[in-house]
Amino acid sequence: SSGINAEYGGNHSAHSISSNQRQIALISELIHVASLVHDDVLDSAYTRRSLVTVNALYNERVAILAGDFIIARATSKLSQLGCPETITILSSVIRDLIKGEILQLHSSSPSSPADMFGVYLEKTYLKTASLISHSCQAVALNSSRPNLQKSASSYGKNLGIAFQLVDDMLDFVASSADMGKAASGSDLKLGLATAPVLYAAREFPQLNDMILRGFSGEGDAEEAFHLVGRSEGVELTRQLAERYCAGAIRDLEDMPACEERDALSSLCDLVLNRTN
Amino acid sequence: SSGINAEYGVDSPVTFLGIDYLNNEEIFYLLENIQKLIGTKHPIVEFGANTLLGSTGTFRVHGLIALLASQIVNLCNTSNKEMVYNRDKTGILPKQRRLVEVCEMISTAFFLHDSIVSTDGSDERGNLQKGNKLSLLFGDYFLATACSQLASFEHPKVVDSISKAIASNVEGRFWLDTIDPTSPPSLPDITRYATLRHGTLLSSCCLSSGLLSGAHPDHITALESFGSNVGLAIQLKREVFAVHSGRAEVTSYPYIAAVENLNRMGREVKLGASPDQVINLGGGIERTIESCEQHCNRALDALNVFQSVDDVFVASLGGIVRDIKSAKPIVSV
Numbered sequence: 001s002s003g004i005n006a007e008y009g010g011n012h013s014a015h016s017i018s019s020n021q022r023q024i025a026l027i028s029e030l031i032h033v034a035s036l037v038h039d040d041v042l043d044s045a046y047t048r049r050s051l052v053t054v055n056a057l058y059n060e061r062v063a064i065l066a067g068d069f070i071i072a073r074a075t076s077k078l079s080q081l082g083c084p085e086t087i088t089i090l091s092s093v094i095r096d097l098i099k100g101e102i103l104q105l106h107s108s109s110p111s112s113p114a115d116m117f118g119v120y121l122e123k124t125y126l127k128t129a130s131l132i133s134h135s136c137q138a139v140a141l142n143s144s145r146p147n148l149q150k151s152a153s154s155y156g157k158n159l160g161i162a163f164q165l166v167d168d169m170l171d172f173v174a175s176s177a178d179m180g181k182a183a184s185g186s187d188l189k190l191g192l193a194t195a196p197v198l199y200a201a202r203e204f205p206q207l208n209d210m211i212l213r214g215f216s217g218e219g220d221a222e223e224a225f226h227l228v229g230r231s232e233g234v235e236l237t238r239q240l241a242e243r244y245c246a247g248a249i250r251d252l253e254d255m256p257a258c259e260e261r262d263a264l265s266s267l268c269d270l271v272l273n274r275t276n
Numbered sequence: 277s278s279g280i281n282a283e284y285g286v287d288s289p290v291t292f293l294g295i296d297y298l299n300n301e302e303i304f305y306l307l308e309n310i311q312k313l314i315g316t317k318h319p320i321v322e323f324g325a326n327t328l329l330g331s332t333g334t335f336r337v338h339g340l341i342a343l344l345a346s347q348i349v350n351l352c353n354t355s356n357k358e359m360v361y362n363r364d365k366t367g368i369l370p371k372q373r374r375l376v377e378v379c380e381m382i383s384t385a386f387f388l389h390d391s392i393v394s395t396d397g398s399d400e401r402g403n404l405q406k407g408n409k410l411s412l413l414f415g416d417y418f419l420a421t422a423c424s425q426l427a428s429f430e431h432p433k434v435v436d437s438i439s440k441a442i443a444s445n446v447e448g449r450f451w452l453d454t455i456d457p458t459s460p461p462s463l464p465d466i467t468r469y470a471t472l473r474h475g476t477l478l479s480s481c482c483l484s485s486g487l488l489s490g491a492h493p494d495h496i497t498a499l500e501s502f503g504s505n506v507g508l509a510i511q512l513k514r515e516v517f518a519v520h521s522g523r524a525e526v527t528s529y530p531y532i533a534a535v536e537n538l539n540r541m542g543r544e545v546k547l548g549a550s551p552d553q554v555i556n557l558g559g560g561i562e563r564t565i566e567s568c569e570q571h572c573n574r575a576l577d578a579l580n581v582f583q584s585v586d587d588v589f590v591a592s593l594g595g596i597v598r599d600i601k602s603a604k605p606i607v608s609v
Contacts, residue, residue: 041408060392061453069443072439075426075442076439081432091426098420101413
C-alpha cells in the first residue's frame, strides 16, 4: 500500500512513472514486509491478514532470517539506484521502524499521562508514517519536480498517521459488514494504549493505572474496552484522523492538478472510511 | 604476537563500542529490559554484561585485519591525491574506520539473531521468550544503524557489496541451520555454507575498503579474495579449537570431513557415535587443519599483489595470517 502511494506520487510529478520510481515503490514494499515478518515474531502472532505467519509456518529462527534477507535485498536494490540521497532517505525508514518498536517496548512504563499521547504519536510516526512519508519524498526526489519533496513527504506523513489512527479506532469498533463479528480489542490484549483509550482516560481516570501496567491486571483489558465504548474515545480518534487527512489534502495543493492528484485525494477518503 | 603489535599499528582498539553508538535512548531502553532477565539462562544476558563492557571478539580480529588491509591498499594508491589528503596519521581514511565499525555491528547483529533459544517446555515465566524478543530487537537495532551508516558513505557500490554480504550470511546460516545429521552435506557444500556464513562479510569489508580508497580493480579483486579466504580460515581454526575443548558439532567441517573420509574407506558412521568419536576416527581435525592452511596460503597469494608496499604493513597482515595457519590462537575464544 505504501508502494501504491509512492507510485501515484511519482506519477503526478511527471505523468509517467520512471523506472527508479518503480524501484522505490518496490523497495518500500520490501522494507514493509521485512518489518511485518519480524513484528510477527515480536508479537508471537500466528496469523496476519487471515494467513499463517512465517514464524508459525516454520519457526522463529526462520522468520528472523527471512526478515534479515529481505532487508538485505531491499538495501542492495536501493544501492543499485546509484543515488546517495535516495539511499539516505529510505535507509532512515529502517532506522525509524526499529526505533518505533523499541519505543513501544519502553512505553509500557511511561512517565506520566501527559507524555503518553506524545509518545503514542511519535511511535505511530516511526512505525507507520515514516515509511510512507519517506517513500513519497524519495519518489518526488526522483521526479522532474524534486522541489515537491517537502509536500510529498508531508502528505505521506499525514496520510500515514491518519491510517494508523483509523486502524487503532477500528480495533474498538465492530465491523458492520461482518454481521455479528465483535470488535477484537486486540491492542488492549497486547498491552498497547492507543488513541481511543488515551482519549477515554480523560473521562475515566481509572484507565490511567491500567495503561501504566499495560492492562496486565486481571480483567483490565475487558474493563478498558467497556470504558472506551462508554467514552468519546472512538469519536475523538476519528476527528483527529480527519484533521490529519485535511492536512494531507492541503499538501496536495502544491502539486499540479491531474487525475493522479485526485486519486491521492480520494485515498484520504478511503483511509478515513474503511471498515476493516 | 604479531596480533598485538598490529593493533598498535592501527592506533585504536578495534571495536565499534565507542560512545556514540551506546549513548542513546534506544540502547538504554534495551539494556533496562535485559537487566530484568538477569538470573535467567538466556544468552542475551551474557551479551549485555560482557559485550557492551568489553569486546565480544565476534569481529575483533576481523576488524583488525580489515584496518590493516585499508592501510595497505591506501599506500598502493598514492596517485589519488584526495584520498591521500583525507587519511589520518595511521594512513587510514575515517570512512574506512567507520566501515569496519559497521561490519562489526552487522556481525554483532548476526550473533544476536543467532541467540534465539527454543522455548519448548521450560519457560514458565516467559523469560526465554522475552530474551528472544530482546535479541531480535537488539540485532535489528544494530542492522538498522549499520544501514544508516552505510548510507552516509555516499558510495552506492559499498552499500551494494555489504548488503549482498548480509544476504549471503543469511543464506549460509539457513543452510547450516537446516542440516540433517542423518544425511549430512558434502565437503564442498559445507565449505560453501561456511564461506557464506564466515567469509563474505570480511571479504566485502576488505573489498569496500578498496572502493573507498578508489583503488585499482586488481587490488579490489585481491582484497575480495583475501578477505574471503581469511574469514573461512579463521572459522576452520575455531572449529578445530572447539573439538579440542569438547564442543564438537555435526554441522562443522571437522565432522563432515571425518564422515567423508570414513565413507571413502568403506566404513560406516556408527549409530549413536558422538561427534568427537566420529571426528577422531575419520581424521577430521587433520583435514580441517589442511583446509585452513590452503585458505591461508590463498590469502597470502592475494597479498602478493601489494608487494610494492612498505614491508611493515604487509608483514603485519601476513603475520596474522601465518598465526591463523599455525596452531597459535590470536585471541582467546
